[in-house]
Amino acid sequence: MRVSKEELIAVLAQFNPWWRGEPIADLPDWQRAASRELNRWINHPPVHRAILLSGARQVGKTTLLQQQIDALLKQSVPAANILYATFDHPVLKLAGIEAVLEAWREREPRVDGSEYLFLDEAQFIRDWGTWVKHQIDFNKQRRIVFTGSAMPLVEADQESGVGRWHTIRLTTLSFYEYLQIKQLQLPALPPLKSLTELFDWTPPQFYRAQEIAVPYVGHFHEYLIRGGFPQTAQVESITQAQRLLREDIIDKALKRDMTALFGVRRILDLEHTFLYLCMHDGGLLNITDLSSNLEVKRPTAQHFIELLEACHLIYRLPPFGYGKDVLKGRFKIYLADAAIAPAVLLKGKSIIDDPAALGVATETAVFKHLFARYYSQNVRFTYWHGKKDREVDLVAEIGGQLIPFEVKYRAQHTGARELKGLIELCEQKKIGRGYVVTKSLDDFGLMTGLPQTGDTASQIMRLPAPLLCYWMGASELNQPEFND
Structure with missing residues (x-):
């Protein structure tokens, strides 16, 4: 024209x-x-x-x-x-x-x-x-x-x-960027260029980091429910932030962008698909169950999933492996930001008092931070499924090196009994170092008393989620060569 x-x-x-x-x-x-x-x-x-x-x-x-x-x-x-x-x-x-x-x-x-x-x-x-x-x-x-x-x-x-x-x-704001935008005056955490530096820390260094990090925990929980979008980070109330996220960001992405970019006409079915994923954030995608619940054909549901990923509203992780292992396996779904599900499902601040929901939000945030930190280095992210339904939440793979992350965001301290999947993967693939993401600040440090088999014993680092997300966001500014 x-x-x-x-x-x-x-x-x-x-x-x-x-x-x-x-x-x-x-x-x-x-x-x-x-x-x-x-x-x-x-x-x-x-x-x-x-x-x-x-x-x-x-x-x-x-x-x-x-x-x-x-x-x-x-x-x-x-x-x-x-x-x-x-x-x-x-x-x-x-x-x-x-x-x-x-x-x-x-x-x-x-x-x-x-x-x-x-x-x-x-x-x-x-x-x-x-x-x-x-x-x-x-x-x-x-x-x-x-x-x-x-x-x-x-x-x-x-x-x-x-x-x-x-x-x-x-991606959406990292926890580090969120704190910078909020201009919060917090005690400075020790700098960390690579997570491997933690394996050389002494007990006093862990204790000191725990003490400094105490005021960070509340801000981390607010970050999970407020959202990592610059606008939601800067509005005064969490209620306003969630309304903005729901109405100005998600609704427009679903209803305007999907129509303009892809010509989607069945917006209601697409919205129902997204709501289903919000209720299963961080979980394995059962496309048959989704199709049955929403009464849409399987190819249609699959197409909607691909469109949501195309517009950066979700991430899909394949199972670890190659060839038939991946083709037969189910994808794991993460939302683009931990605050999306509470905002869309109108949960407000209630996830803070819901251990299961808070754990899901934390796992979503952990993945987003790892993805943002390492995507430019062509890191392949998967999840691992072993014997007796044992799983590992995230596996980062580059150049033949595997770095596993298991999220255990709960009040109890993490022991070997809760990490059977992580231990099995490390033994099976001869992985030297792995990480378990914890909740309590004193649940921090190198794990001891792990079972040892074979010639090489794996080391597992317990790392509180607020510290992991802070350091991943801060180190993203430097972008050194890949190192876990």
């Missing part, structure tokens, strides 16, 4: 105040850990590629783009060479990318140097994959950053996108 150039320029001028010499309004001081990787790819890209910033609704993608634009302006990049455009705006969506670029250059003639294009909600650009491919192949002076629902973007044009863009995944 044809849009007048005057109207197009007027819209772009609103989104690009730096063209008028004005600063970006309401830019927060805090930055996501992903900003370091994004900044590196914008300023010193290892190869010439576009950058895809992917993530769920309201995780801060647009803010990240604006912060990068602000940084470029402070580096004296000419304002005329920086364009921001969001293609969920009806005028820009109707005009199309080429008309937007023409209007930009009519309003702001090019200055010598690189051009920087920041394109929000790029899935609404017609034939976006072909356009990005052409830009990367033939226009070396343009650096392109685009956002949107990453999975549909990648899957829709995967062949043309090979080698054309680098993907940066943006």
Whole structure:
């Protein structure tokens, strides 16, 4: 559809105040850990590629783009060479990318140097994959950053996108980022670059960390029910935060995005599927039971699951193994954020007094933190199922190295009797180190009295969940080579 150039320029001028010499309004001081990787790819890209910033609704993608634009302006990049455009705006969506670029250059003639294009909600650009491919192949002076629902973007044009863009995944806030945004004054925990450092700690170091971490526990529980979205972290009451999460984030993702991106018409069935997953967060997906309960056909239910994952509302973990073991096994489902289930199911703060629900929320948070910390290093996450229904919640695998995590978020101290699955996996796969995620701060340290078989004895570290999530979020800022 044809849009007048005057109207197009007027819209772009609103989104690009730096063209008028004005600063970006309401830019927060805090930055996501992903900003370091994004900044590196914008300023010193290892190869010439576009950058895809992917993530769920309201995780801060647009803010990240604006912060990068602000940084470029402070580096004296000419304002005329920086364009921001969001293609969920009806005028820009109707005009199309080429008309937007023409209007930009009519309003702001090019200055010598690189051009920087920041394109929000790029899935609404017609034939976006072909356009990005052409830009990367033939226009070396343009650096392109685009956002949107990453999975549909990648899957829709995967062949043309090979080698054309680098993907940066943006999860919901880590516990560390949450504390930074809240600007809470808490005693500083000892820095930890790698969890393996804990195996060299002395008893006084464990005792000292326990003492310092006491005020962190209450904030961790509030984080689990308030949510890891920047907006929900900053509103005053938890009730308001949960309403915002339910109505402004989840409802729009289900009802607007699913229709716009995938043409879903059976929104009620999709919503029921999501509610079912909220009630089974952290559990094995029984697609037959889901289909029967919701009265939908199995292929339809399977399609809905794939769409929810595509829009970053859930994660799916396959069972550990390869080939037939995976094909025959059931997926494990985690929600994108621990606060989603309490918000959607209208549970409010009640999960704090429900040990089972609190344990599920903690396991969801632990997985999200491990995923956010290591996804860029192509870590494969699975769960393990052994003999006599013994299981291990999470197994991180990279380069043949296995690192298991078992979540036991309960008041009782954790002993070998509760860890038969973890011990069996370590013995079977000759794993040197494993972790059990605990609740009590004094349930912290290297386990003793474990059964020893074979030539190599495994070491298992008990690690309280608030500390694990804090350190995973803090170490994400540094991103050293993979090390558990």
